Amino acid sequence: MMRQMREVTKPLIMLALLAFVALMVFEWGMDITGRSGGSLGAIGSVNGDEIFYEQYMAAYRQLYEQVQSSQEEIITTQQNTEIEDQAFEQVVTQVLVSQELRRRGIRVTNQEISEAAQFSPPDYLVPQFASPSGGLDLAAYQSFLATLPPEQLLLLESYYRDVIPRSKLLRQVGSGIYLSDSELWQQWKDQNELAEVQYVPIDPETRYPDADFQISDSDIQAYYRSNQDEFEVPARATVRFAVIDKTATAADTAASRERAVAVRQEVVDGADFAEVAARESADPATAPLGGALGVFTPGRMIQPVDSVVFAAPVGELTQPVQTAQGFHIIEVMERWAADSVQARHILIRVERTDDSEIALLTLADSLEALGEAMGLAEAGAAAGLTVQTATITQDFPFLGGAGQVSEGAEWAFDEASPGDVSPVFETSTAFYALELLSSEPAGVLPLETARGAIEATLLFEQKMERGRTDAQRVADLASGGQALGNVAASEGLELRTAGPFARADFVPGIGRQNAVIGAAFGLPIGRVSDVLTTATNHYILEVMAQLPADSLAWRAQLPAQRTAAVAAVQQQRLQEWIEALRASARVVDRRDEVLQPADEDAPIQIPMGFWSRSYRSSAPLATPSLNFRGSPSPASWLVDSPGGACVLWI
DSSP, X not given: OHHHHHHHHHHHHHHHHSTTTTOTTTOOOOOOOSOOTTOOXXXXXXXXXXXXXXXXXXXXXXXXXXXXXXXXXXXXXXXXXXXXXXXXXXXXXXXHHHHHHHHHTOXXXXXXXXXXXXXXXXXXXXXXXXXXXXXXXXXXXXXXXXXXXHHHHHHHHHHHHHHHHHHHHHHHHTTTOOOOHHHXXXXXXHHHOEEEEEEEEEOHHHHSOGGGOOOOHXXXXXXXXXXXXXXXXXXXXXXXXXXXXXXXXXXXXXXHHHXXXXXXXXXXXXXXXXXXXXXXXXXXXXXXXXTEEEEEOTTSSOTXXXXXXXXXXXXXXXXXXXXXXXXXXXXXXXXXXXXXXEEEEEEEXXXXXXXXXXXXXXXXXXXXXXXXXXXXXXXXXXXXXXXXXXXXXXXXXXXXXXXXXXXXXXXXXXXXXXXXXXXXXXXXXXXXXXXXXXXXXXXXXXXXXXXXXXXXXXXXXXXXXXXXXXXXXXXXXXXXXXXXXXXXXXXXXXXXXXXXXXXXXXBTTTBSSSHHHHHHHHSOTTOBOOOEXXXXXXXXXXXXXXXXXXXXXXXXXXXXXXXXXXXXXXXXHXXXXXXXXXHHOOEEEOHHHHHSOSSTTSOEEOOTTOOOSOOOOSSOOOOTTOEEESOOOSSEEEEEETTEEEEEEO
């Protein structure tokens, strides 16, 4: 019981902060209202109801932690901007839902909370009280409730006060859903009815030489006039760019290996493996468990870890094993021949050292300072960087070495003039700077530029038409009594086989959910099809076998299928309902006005607890208690805090 209490107490506290966990279909977050004495006030409104800074920051922090926990790299300024926008939209949805709860008069009674707390534990806690049969050990859960102190019972009450009304709203929004047996039977058939076929494909693109066809200039002009929308192009910008790769260097890899060796030696010298793993391991899933990987079979782990655990002596620490994740220090706890193994590990990720990180940031700062004084070509050369030229488009800005450069594109298309050099921006893999050389607005390609593409399109259409004629001849001969394989051979075509496959499967050589798949289940066995056409090929098909779906098996699983199908429709309806609320809502976003510094010399305000090396933020968030002032050095910031000024080292 004490072990259960330790395991669930922390999640229980988190449930009060993340009340939506047990109702994941909503993904609405907390329902915080009101404002504190130190609040920045309203940063927006929804249908007249204000959105307060505290609500926004709660959603921001939660999303920030989710993103950071899902990746090794520090969150970039580009990602941070996206998180800020997602957080605002999440709070807008919270307010819309709260308004809808009020409008519908949906409330929760004390009796409902009491019954839910006693008999329906939050989903997050259910695994902790699973019975041997897989159900809920209600007695164990209720015994646990009896041991909770009053303050934690209040947290649990807060959770149910948030979730129960939303559950009622979900039932109202998703009520009236009915799926007939015939619909569910068809879904089952699509997954379980099987067919085997033989078929002859005709690929016009490879079968016919281009020289056999003629495309006239008048045809090209007529196509261009009739299909102007195909030749619309987004805004484009030609830029010089310099990229600073953030990938760890060979020296960083060596330093990480040295750290792994030192951590291993600490355990060899007598330190507790589990305690060291909890302190040092970068694997968030296993570190809290003392590095335990559990029991697993061959092929479950990445190489070379998988090979090592089935070869290393039981009870001995391996030397650091390098993978794409970093260096693993592994101990095999138990092994059962070559069938399964129980092991634990400590993961040391390959990361930049402090000196390497400072050098990287210093180089980025140097490039930015040089870019303010000269062109990017000269600045890049002075910084020892290669400067390249490329064209980016507004709808998909991408640069080699930097990836998608949304921030840079926004600068190039909305702010810059030819000759301007940008600040240094950041992606997950690189820092980069741009110099705008020229830009072109969105428009339509001129005919001469589009001519090649039009000619290729018309050429393919003519090939497809000839392919249909040849395919029809094959189909006619096969339907007249000749074996499909013999006809294919006489026409220089290949007879192929496929199956067994289901309607919902992707079939190599044929594809998914097209006319060929439909014919495989619609034609009688032994019947040769007419010409079947997809986007790029023609087919003639003969059904060899069909295996009907098992109706008894369908009946046996029907209740579970109906529950899952209704939940899917309910989720779709919920999403459509939320989108409709959002589309009709009057939303005011005042973040730029409230959170941005009034001028460049104003304090850059960063949310407490979310400092990172990614200090270049286009829209810094604010906290009343911590301000950065002055220009950032590569290694430190001068900070105003409630206790006075201090230096914060990055």
